[in-house]
Amino acid sequence: MAGIYLHIPFCKQKCRYCDFTSFPNRLSFAEAYMACLYKEIEMRGKQLEGMTFDTVYFGGGTPSLIPPEYIYGAMKQIVRCFSLGKRPEVTIEMNPGTVSEQKIATYKRAGINRFSVGLQTAYDEQLRELGRVHTVRDYLYCTSLLKGENFSADVMIGLKGQTADEVQKTIALAAGSGAKHISMYALTPEDGTPVYTDYLNGELPDADEVAALYDAGYAKLKELGFYRYEVSNFCREGYESRHNLNYWRRGEYIGLGVSASSFSCGKRFTNTFDLDEYMKCILSGFLPVIESEDVAEQDAKFEFIMLGMRTAYGISSAEYRAQFGSDWKQDFKEAYEKTKAYLEEAGDVTRIKGEYLYVQNQILTEYMVD
Numbered sequence: 001m002a003g004i005y006l007h008i009p010f011c012k013q014k015c016r017y018c019d020f021t022s023f024p025n026r027l028s029f030a031e032a033y034m035a036c037l038y039k040e041i042e043m044r045g046k047q048l049e050g051m052t053f054d055t056v057y058f059g060g061g062t063p064s065l066i067p068p069e070y071i072y073g074a075m076k077q078i079v080r081c082f083s084l085g086k087r088p089e090v091t092i093e094m095n096p097g098t099v100s101e102q103k104i105a106t107y108k109r110a111g112i113n114r115f116s117v118g119l120q121t122a123y124d125e126q127l128r129e130l131g132r133v134h135t136v137r138d139y140l141y142c143t144s145l146l147k148g149e150n151f152s153a154d155v156m157i158g159l160k161g162q163t164a165d166e167v168q169k170t171i172a173l174a175a176g177s178g179a180k181h182i183s184m185y186a187l188t189p190e191d192g193t194p195v196y197t198d199y200l201n202g203e204l205p206d207a208d209e210v211a212a213l214y215d216a217g218y219a220k221l222k223e224l225g226f227y228r229y230e231v232s233n234f235c236r237e238g239y240e241s242r243h244n245l246n247y248w249r250r251g252e253y254i255g256l257g258v259s260a261s262s263f264s265c266g267k268r269f270t271n272t273f274d275l276d277e278y279m280k281c282i283l284s285g286f287l288p289v290i291e292s293e294d295v296a297e298q299d300a301k302f303e304f305i306m307l308g309m310r311t312a313y314g315i316s317s318a319e320y321r322a323q324f325g326s327d328w329k330q331d332f333k334e335a336y337e338k339t340k341a342y343l344e345e346a347g348d349v350t351r352i353k354g355e356y357l358y359v360q361n362q363i364l365t366e367y368m369v370d
Protein backbone atom coordinates (compact mmCIF):
# COMPACT_ATOMS: atom_id res chain seq x y z
CA MET A 1 0.00 0.00 0.00
CA ALA A 2 1.29 3.47 -0.92
CA GLY A 3 -0.16 6.98 -1.05
CA ILE A 4 0.29 10.25 -2.91
CA TYR A 5 -0.04 13.60 -1.13
CA LEU A 6 -0.39 16.91 -3.00
CA HIS A 7 0.08 20.18 -1.14
CA ILE A 8 -2.00 23.20 -2.19
CA PRO A 9 -0.52 26.05 -0.14
CA PHE A 10 -3.03 28.88 -0.61
CA CYS A 11 -5.43 30.22 2.02
CA LYS A 12 -7.81 33.17 2.27
CA GLN A 13 -6.25 34.27 5.53
CA LYS A 14 -3.93 32.80 8.13
CA CYS A 15 -5.70 31.12 11.06
CA ARG A 16 -4.35 32.21 14.45
CA TYR A 17 -3.01 28.75 15.29
CA CYS A 18 -1.61 27.78 11.90
CA ASP A 19 2.02 26.87 11.31
CA PHE A 20 1.42 24.89 8.11
CA THR A 21 3.01 26.01 4.86
CA SER A 22 0.21 28.22 3.62
CA PHE A 23 0.25 31.61 1.94
CA PRO A 24 -2.69 33.91 2.52
CA ASN A 25 -1.60 36.59 0.02
CA ARG A 26 -0.38 34.64 -2.95
CA LEU A 27 -3.45 33.28 -4.66
CA SER A 28 -2.40 35.04 -7.87
CA PHE A 29 0.44 32.46 -8.07
CA ALA A 30 -1.97 29.52 -8.06
CA GLU A 31 -1.93 29.00 -11.81
CA ALA A 32 1.88 29.07 -12.03
CA TYR A 33 2.16 26.87 -8.94
CA MET A 34 -0.21 24.26 -10.34
CA ALA A 35 1.71 24.19 -13.63
CA CYS A 36 4.83 23.39 -11.57
CA LEU A 37 2.94 20.77 -9.58
CA TYR A 38 1.86 19.06 -12.82
CA LYS A 39 5.51 19.04 -13.86
CA GLU A 40 6.60 17.56 -10.54
CA ILE A 41 3.93 14.85 -10.89
CA GLU A 42 5.42 13.96 -14.25
CA MET A 43 9.02 13.95 -12.93
CA ARG A 44 8.17 11.75 -9.94
CA GLY A 45 5.91 9.49 -12.01
CA LYS A 46 8.85 8.64 -14.29
CA GLN A 47 11.01 7.81 -11.27
CA LEU A 48 8.40 5.59 -9.66
CA GLU A 49 7.30 3.60 -12.66
CA GLY A 50 6.06 0.16 -11.61
CA MET A 51 4.88 1.30 -8.18
CA THR A 52 1.11 1.22 -7.49
CA PHE A 53 -0.64 3.82 -5.33
CA ASP A 54 -3.91 3.23 -3.50
CA THR A 55 -4.69 6.68 -2.14
CA VAL A 56 -4.41 10.30 -3.29
CA TYR A 57 -4.83 13.20 -0.89
CA PHE A 58 -5.14 16.91 -1.69
CA GLY A 59 -4.18 18.80 1.48
CA GLY A 60 -3.05 22.28 2.35
CA GLY A 61 -3.43 25.10 2.73
CA THR A 62 -6.92 25.18 1.32
CA PRO A 63 -7.25 23.03 -1.82
CA SER A 64 -10.90 24.12 -2.16
CA LEU A 65 -9.85 27.77 -2.55
CA ILE A 66 -8.29 27.50 -6.00
CA PRO A 67 -10.36 27.01 -9.19
CA PRO A 68 -11.58 23.38 -9.21
CA GLU A 69 -10.29 22.90 -12.76
CA TYR A 70 -6.76 23.00 -11.32
CA ILE A 71 -7.60 20.06 -9.06
CA TYR A 72 -9.21 18.28 -12.01
CA GLY A 73 -6.04 18.86 -14.02
CA ALA A 74 -3.83 17.58 -11.20
CA MET A 75 -5.89 14.42 -10.90
CA LYS A 76 -5.73 13.87 -14.65
CA GLN A 77 -1.98 14.24 -14.48
CA ILE A 78 -1.77 11.79 -11.57
CA VAL A 79 -3.74 9.20 -13.55
CA ARG A 80 -1.50 9.78 -16.57
CA CYS A 81 1.82 9.59 -14.73
CA PHE A 82 1.25 7.14 -11.85
CA SER A 83 -0.23 3.69 -11.64
CA LEU A 84 -3.25 3.73 -9.31
CA GLY A 85 -4.82 0.68 -7.67
CA LYS A 86 -8.30 -0.60 -8.58
CA ARG A 87 -10.44 1.55 -6.27
CA PRO A 88 -8.22 4.36 -5.08
CA GLU A 89 -9.37 6.54 -2.20
CA VAL A 90 -9.08 10.16 -3.39
CA THR A 91 -9.59 12.83 -0.72
CA ILE A 92 -9.70 16.61 -0.80
CA GLU A 93 -9.58 18.93 2.20
CA MET A 94 -12.22 21.62 2.07
CA ASN A 95 -12.69 24.80 4.01
CA PRO A 96 -16.48 25.32 4.28
CA GLY A 97 -16.06 29.03 3.50
CA THR A 98 -14.75 28.27 0.01
CA VAL A 99 -17.06 25.67 -1.54
CA SER A 100 -19.76 25.72 -4.18
CA GLU A 101 -21.95 23.18 -5.93
CA GLN A 102 -19.91 23.58 -9.10
CA LYS A 103 -16.62 22.93 -7.27
CA ILE A 104 -17.93 19.71 -5.74
CA ALA A 105 -19.30 18.55 -9.11
CA THR A 106 -15.86 19.13 -10.68
CA TYR A 107 -14.12 17.26 -7.86
CA LYS A 108 -16.40 14.29 -8.37
CA ARG A 109 -15.75 14.33 -12.12
CA ALA A 110 -12.04 14.31 -11.29
CA GLY A 111 -12.52 11.06 -9.33
CA ILE A 112 -12.51 12.51 -5.82
CA ASN A 113 -14.55 10.20 -3.60
CA ARG A 114 -13.79 11.43 -0.09
CA PHE A 115 -14.05 14.95 1.38
CA SER A 116 -12.47 16.26 4.54
CA VAL A 117 -14.31 19.31 5.87
CA GLY A 118 -12.85 21.60 8.54
CA LEU A 119 -15.72 22.31 10.93
CA GLN A 120 -13.51 22.82 14.03
CA THR A 121 -16.34 24.04 16.28
CA ALA A 122 -20.08 24.60 16.13
CA TYR A 123 -19.73 28.10 17.65
CA ASP A 124 -19.17 31.14 15.46
CA GLU A 125 -17.42 33.15 18.23
CA GLN A 126 -14.86 30.34 18.57
CA LEU A 127 -14.38 30.17 14.79
CA ARG A 128 -13.73 33.92 14.75
CA GLU A 129 -11.32 33.62 17.67
CA LEU A 130 -9.40 30.93 15.73
CA GLY A 131 -9.25 33.20 12.67
CA ARG A 132 -11.23 30.78 10.50
CA VAL A 133 -12.93 32.26 7.44
CA HIS A 134 -16.10 30.18 7.72
CA THR A 135 -19.20 30.16 9.89
CA VAL A 136 -21.30 27.26 11.15
CA ARG A 137 -23.85 28.13 8.47
CA ASP A 138 -21.14 27.73 5.79
CA TYR A 139 -20.39 24.28 7.18
CA LEU A 140 -24.05 23.28 7.01
CA TYR A 141 -24.29 24.57 3.44
CA CYS A 142 -21.13 22.68 2.48
CA THR A 143 -22.33 19.41 3.97
CA SER A 144 -25.77 19.81 2.39
CA LEU A 145 -23.89 19.64 -0.94
CA LEU A 146 -22.19 16.44 0.23
CA LYS A 147 -25.35 14.48 1.07
CA GLY A 148 -24.69 10.76 0.64
CA GLU A 149 -20.96 11.31 0.04
CA ASN A 150 -18.12 9.90 2.12
CA PHE A 151 -16.97 12.89 4.13
CA SER A 152 -15.08 13.56 7.32
CA ALA A 153 -15.36 16.53 9.70
CA ASP A 154 -12.47 18.01 11.70
CA VAL A 155 -13.22 19.05 15.25
CA MET A 156 -10.89 20.93 17.59
CA ILE A 157 -10.65 20.70 21.35
CA GLY A 158 -8.67 22.81 23.80
CA LEU A 159 -10.05 26.16 22.63
CA LYS A 160 -10.10 29.20 24.88
CA GLY A 161 -12.91 28.80 27.42
CA GLN A 162 -14.34 25.73 25.63
CA THR A 163 -16.65 23.53 27.70
CA ALA A 164 -17.32 19.78 27.52
CA ASP A 165 -20.89 20.56 26.49
CA GLU A 166 -19.63 22.65 23.54
CA VAL A 167 -17.38 19.80 22.40
CA GLN A 168 -20.30 17.38 22.55
CA LYS A 169 -22.63 19.73 20.69
CA THR A 170 -19.97 20.22 18.00
CA ILE A 171 -19.66 16.46 17.58
CA ALA A 172 -23.44 16.07 17.46
CA LEU A 173 -23.58 18.71 14.71
CA ALA A 174 -20.83 16.96 12.73
CA ALA A 175 -22.53 13.57 13.05
CA GLY A 176 -25.96 15.03 12.30
CA SER A 177 -24.64 16.63 9.10
CA GLY A 178 -23.84 13.15 7.76
CA ALA A 179 -20.10 12.85 8.44
CA LYS A 180 -18.98 9.22 8.35
CA HIS A 181 -15.65 10.06 9.93
CA ILE A 182 -14.68 12.62 12.58
CA SER A 183 -11.17 13.73 13.49
CA MET A 184 -10.88 15.31 16.93
CA TYR A 185 -7.58 17.10 17.44
CA ALA A 186 -6.33 19.19 20.34
CA LEU A 187 -5.31 22.74 19.47
CA THR A 188 -1.51 22.85 19.58
CA PRO A 189 -0.03 26.23 20.45
CA GLU A 190 2.87 26.33 17.98
CA ASP A 191 5.69 28.75 18.73
CA GLY A 192 5.43 31.86 16.55
CA THR A 193 1.65 31.77 16.09
CA PRO A 194 -0.73 34.25 17.79
CA VAL A 195 -2.29 31.37 19.70
CA TYR A 196 1.10 30.74 21.30
CA THR A 197 0.81 34.13 23.00
CA ASP A 198 -2.61 33.08 24.36
CA TYR A 199 -0.93 29.96 25.69
CA LEU A 200 1.88 31.96 27.34
CA ASN A 201 -0.77 34.20 28.90
CA GLY A 202 -2.41 31.13 30.43
CA GLU A 203 -5.60 31.66 28.41
CA LEU A 204 -5.81 28.11 27.03
CA PRO A 205 -7.01 25.04 28.93
CA ASP A 206 -4.19 23.05 30.58
CA ALA A 207 -3.37 19.41 29.73
CA ASP A 208 -5.81 17.96 32.30
CA GLU A 209 -8.61 20.19 31.06
CA VAL A 210 -7.91 19.19 27.45
CA ALA A 211 -7.92 15.51 28.50
CA ALA A 212 -11.36 16.05 30.08
CA LEU A 213 -12.62 17.66 26.84
CA TYR A 214 -11.25 14.67 24.92
CA ASP A 215 -13.06 12.25 27.25
CA ALA A 216 -16.32 14.18 26.80
CA GLY A 217 -15.88 14.17 23.02
CA TYR A 218 -15.01 10.49 22.96
CA ALA A 219 -18.07 9.60 25.06
CA LYS A 220 -20.30 11.47 22.60
CA LEU A 221 -18.66 9.86 19.59
CA LYS A 222 -19.20 6.41 21.09
CA GLU A 223 -22.82 7.22 21.88
CA LEU A 224 -23.35 8.26 18.25
CA GLY A 225 -21.87 5.04 16.87
CA PHE A 226 -18.37 6.17 15.91
CA TYR A 227 -15.53 3.85 16.82
CA ARG A 228 -12.01 5.02 17.60
CA TYR A 229 -9.42 3.52 15.28
CA GLU A 230 -6.66 6.01 16.08
CA VAL A 231 -6.16 8.31 19.03
CA SER A 232 -7.72 11.30 17.21
CA ASN A 233 -9.76 9.56 14.52
CA PHE A 234 -13.22 8.05 14.75
CA CYS A 235 -15.55 6.65 12.13
CA ARG A 236 -18.54 4.56 11.30
CA GLU A 237 -17.61 0.97 10.51
CA GLY A 238 -15.73 0.75 7.21
CA TYR A 239 -15.03 4.49 6.82
CA GLU A 240 -11.44 4.64 8.10
CA SER A 241 -9.14 6.95 6.17
CA ARG A 242 -7.03 4.56 4.09
CA HIS A 243 -4.56 7.35 3.36
CA ASN A 244 -3.84 7.99 7.03
CA LEU A 245 -3.81 4.29 7.90
CA ASN A 246 -0.99 3.94 5.41
CA TYR A 247 1.06 6.56 7.35
CA TRP A 248 0.44 4.77 10.64
CA ARG A 249 1.48 1.45 9.12
CA ARG A 250 4.74 2.93 7.86
CA GLY A 251 3.61 2.50 4.28
CA GLU A 252 5.35 4.40 1.51
CA TYR A 253 4.07 7.78 0.34
CA ILE A 254 5.11 10.45 -2.10
CA GLY A 255 4.55 14.11 -1.24
CA LEU A 256 4.27 16.58 -4.10
CA GLY A 257 4.26 20.36 -3.88
CA VAL A 258 5.94 22.91 -1.65
CA SER A 259 6.95 21.55 1.81
CA ALA A 260 5.60 18.06 1.05
CA SER A 261 7.51 15.14 2.50
CA SER A 262 7.89 11.57 1.27
CA PHE A 263 8.90 8.16 2.54
CA SER A 264 10.07 5.69 -0.04
CA CYS A 265 12.70 2.93 -0.26
CA GLY A 266 13.71 3.49 3.38
CA LYS A 267 14.42 7.22 2.77
CA ARG A 268 12.60 10.29 4.01
CA PHE A 269 12.81 13.43 1.92
CA THR A 270 11.23 16.86 2.04
CA ASN A 271 10.59 19.53 -0.57
CA THR A 272 11.54 23.16 0.00
CA PHE A 273 9.18 25.26 2.14
CA ASP A 274 9.81 28.34 -0.02
CA LEU A 275 7.20 28.87 -2.75
CA ASP A 276 9.50 30.83 -5.09
CA GLU A 277 12.33 28.33 -4.67
CA TYR A 278 9.90 25.48 -5.34
CA MET A 279 8.80 26.98 -8.64
CA LYS A 280 12.36 27.94 -9.67
CA CYS A 281 13.60 24.38 -9.07
CA ILE A 282 10.81 22.80 -11.07
CA LEU A 283 11.16 25.27 -13.93
CA SER A 284 14.90 24.50 -14.04
CA GLY A 285 14.12 20.77 -14.29
CA PHE A 286 15.15 19.79 -10.74
CA LEU A 287 13.15 18.12 -8.00
CA PRO A 288 12.79 20.64 -5.15
CA VAL A 289 14.10 18.32 -2.42
CA ILE A 290 16.02 20.09 0.35
CA GLU A 291 16.47 17.25 2.82
CA SER A 292 16.89 13.53 2.40
CA GLU A 293 17.89 10.92 4.95
CA ASP A 294 18.08 7.16 5.22
CA VAL A 295 16.05 5.97 8.16
CA ALA A 296 18.40 4.07 10.48
CA GLU A 297 17.17 0.64 11.53
CA GLN A 298 16.73 1.59 15.19
CA ASP A 299 14.65 4.64 14.17
CA ALA A 300 12.58 2.51 11.82
CA LYS A 301 11.86 0.08 14.66
CA PHE A 302 10.82 2.89 16.97
CA GLU A 303 8.59 4.39 14.27
CA PHE A 304 6.91 1.02 13.80
CA ILE A 305 6.09 0.84 17.52
CA MET A 306 5.13 4.52 17.87
CA LEU A 307 2.84 4.65 14.82
CA GLY A 308 1.21 1.28 15.44
CA MET A 309 0.51 2.04 19.10
CA ARG A 310 -1.43 5.19 18.13
CA THR A 311 -4.04 2.99 16.50
CA ALA A 312 -6.65 0.67 17.96
CA TYR A 313 -5.04 -2.14 15.92
CA GLY A 314 -1.75 -1.98 17.83
CA ILE A 315 1.31 -3.80 16.56
CA SER A 316 1.69 -7.30 15.27
CA SER A 317 4.75 -9.30 16.36
CA ALA A 318 4.66 -11.23 13.07
CA GLU A 319 4.67 -8.01 11.01
CA TYR A 320 7.54 -6.63 13.08
CA ARG A 321 9.48 -9.86 12.60
CA ALA A 322 8.79 -9.81 8.86
CA GLN A 323 10.16 -6.27 8.59
CA PHE A 324 13.11 -6.41 10.99
CA GLY A 325 13.82 -10.11 11.56
CA SER A 326 13.63 -9.81 15.35
CA ASP A 327 11.22 -9.83 18.28
CA TRP A 328 10.07 -6.32 19.29
CA LYS A 329 9.63 -7.33 22.94
CA GLN A 330 13.32 -8.27 23.00
CA ASP A 331 14.46 -5.20 21.06
CA PHE A 332 12.55 -2.92 23.49
CA LYS A 333 12.78 -5.22 26.52
CA GLU A 334 13.20 -2.55 29.18
CA ALA A 335 10.47 -0.27 27.81
CA TYR A 336 8.10 -3.19 27.32
CA GLU A 337 8.54 -4.32 30.93
CA LYS A 338 7.98 -0.78 32.21
CA THR A 339 4.84 -0.15 30.14
CA LYS A 340 3.26 -3.63 30.28
CA ALA A 341 0.54 -2.49 32.68
CA TYR A 342 -0.79 -0.08 30.03
CA LEU A 343 -0.85 -2.65 27.24
CA GLU A 344 -3.18 -5.45 26.28
CA GLU A 345 -2.43 -8.49 24.17
CA ALA A 346 -4.69 -10.31 21.74
CA GLY A 347 -2.89 -13.21 20.07
CA ASP A 348 0.00 -11.77 18.09
CA VAL A 349 -1.13 -8.17 18.60
CA THR A 350 -0.20 -5.75 21.39
CA ARG A 351 -1.98 -2.43 21.83
CA ILE A 352 -2.38 0.32 24.36
CA LYS A 353 -5.44 -0.23 26.56
CA GLY A 354 -8.28 2.01 25.43
CA GLU A 355 -8.31 4.10 28.62
CA TYR A 356 -4.62 5.04 28.13
CA LEU A 357 -4.66 5.73 24.41
CA TYR A 358 -4.99 9.48 24.87
CA VAL A 359 -1.79 9.56 26.98
CA GLN A 360 0.14 7.28 24.60
CA ASN A 361 2.90 9.90 24.18
CA GLN A 362 3.96 9.47 27.80
CA ILE A 363 3.94 5.68 27.42
CA LEU A 364 5.91 5.75 24.18
CA THR A 365 8.60 8.01 25.63
CA GLU A 366 9.94 4.87 27.31
CA TYR A 367 10.55 3.32 23.89
CA MET A 368 12.44 6.36 22.68
CA VAL A 369 15.20 6.11 25.25
CA ASP A 370 15.56 2.33 25.05
Ligand code: SF4
Pocket residue numbers: 010011012013014015017018019020022060061062095
Ligand atom coordinates in the same frame (compact mmCIF):
# COMPACT_ATOMS: atom_id res chain seq x y z
S1 SF4 B 1 -7.10 27.07 6.59
FE1 SF4 B 1 -5.68 25.51 7.39
S2 SF4 B 1 -3.74 25.83 6.29
FE2 SF4 B 1 -5.03 27.67 5.95
S3 SF4 B 1 -4.35 29.08 7.51
FE3 SF4 B 1 -6.11 27.97 8.37
S4 SF4 B 1 -5.22 26.23 9.45
FE4 SF4 B 1 -3.62 27.08 8.11
